[in-house]
Amino acid sequence: MTEVKVGIIMGSQSDWPTMKEAADILDELGVAWEARIVSAHRTPDRLWAYGRDAVGRGLQVIIAGAGGAAHLPGMMASKTRLPVIGVPVQTKALSGVDSLYSIVQMPRGYPVATMAIGAAGAANAGLMAAGILSLQDSGLAARLDDWRAALSASIPEEPRND
Numbered sequence: 001m002t003e004v005k006v007g008i009i010m011g012s013q014s015d016w017p018t019m020k021e022a023a024d025i026l027d028e029l030g031v032a033w034e035a036r037i038v039s040a041h042r043t044p045d046r047l048w049a050y051g052r053d054a055v056g057r058g059l060q061v062i063i064a065g066a067g068g069a070a071h072l073p074g075m076m077a078s079k080t081r082l083p084v085i086g087v088p089v090q091t092k093a094l095s096g097v098d099s100l101y102s103i104v105q106m107p108r109g110y111p112v113a114t115m116a117i118g119a120a121g122a123a124n125a126g127l128m129a130a131g132i133l134s135l136q137d138s139g140l141a142a143r144l145d146d147w148r149a150a151l152s153a154s155i156p157e158e159p160r161n162d
């Protein structure tokens with residue numbers, strides 16, 4: 001069985017369409033992941049247990065997405081030394097600027113690698129997690145290089161007149 005190294009956590013089921021972008025990238029790169037709903041506000045005990053057990057369970061990177069008062073990534077960074085990549089989920093009320101500001105301004109000592117708001121940020125979180133894991137995994141490093149080269153090759157030199 002493939003060892004799960006990336007934990008994708010989110011504050012709500014409603015975050016999954018965004019966070020699935022990270023999972024899809026990890027699938028493309030052959031990185032095993034798990035996804036859990038872990039809310040800083042609604043399930044604080046679940047958050048605590050997930051952070052407490054993360055290292056012992058063999059996780060190496062945590063991707064945490066939340067929207068609004070998005071305390072999940074920061075609280076997870078407080079509970080585990082694993083790298084935490086934060087994804088500000090886009091909100092209706094404030095377009096995700098609330099999520100971004102809630103995640104990005106961590107106090108010294110407890111970093112969260114904060115991505116862009118929304119789907120692009122979630123996809124980049126998957127790529128960032130793969131980049132971290134590729135430091136110890138030459139096969140993954142090669143797949144990531146190929147993925148990047150393919151993206152680059154897909155960009156036309158000239159714009160189309162649609």
Ligand code: RP5
Nearest residue numbers: 011012014015066067068089
């Ligand atoms: C946050 O509140 C979640 O991360 C989500 O982005 C937002 C709204 O959650 P729901 O009301 O849709 O469950 O905790």
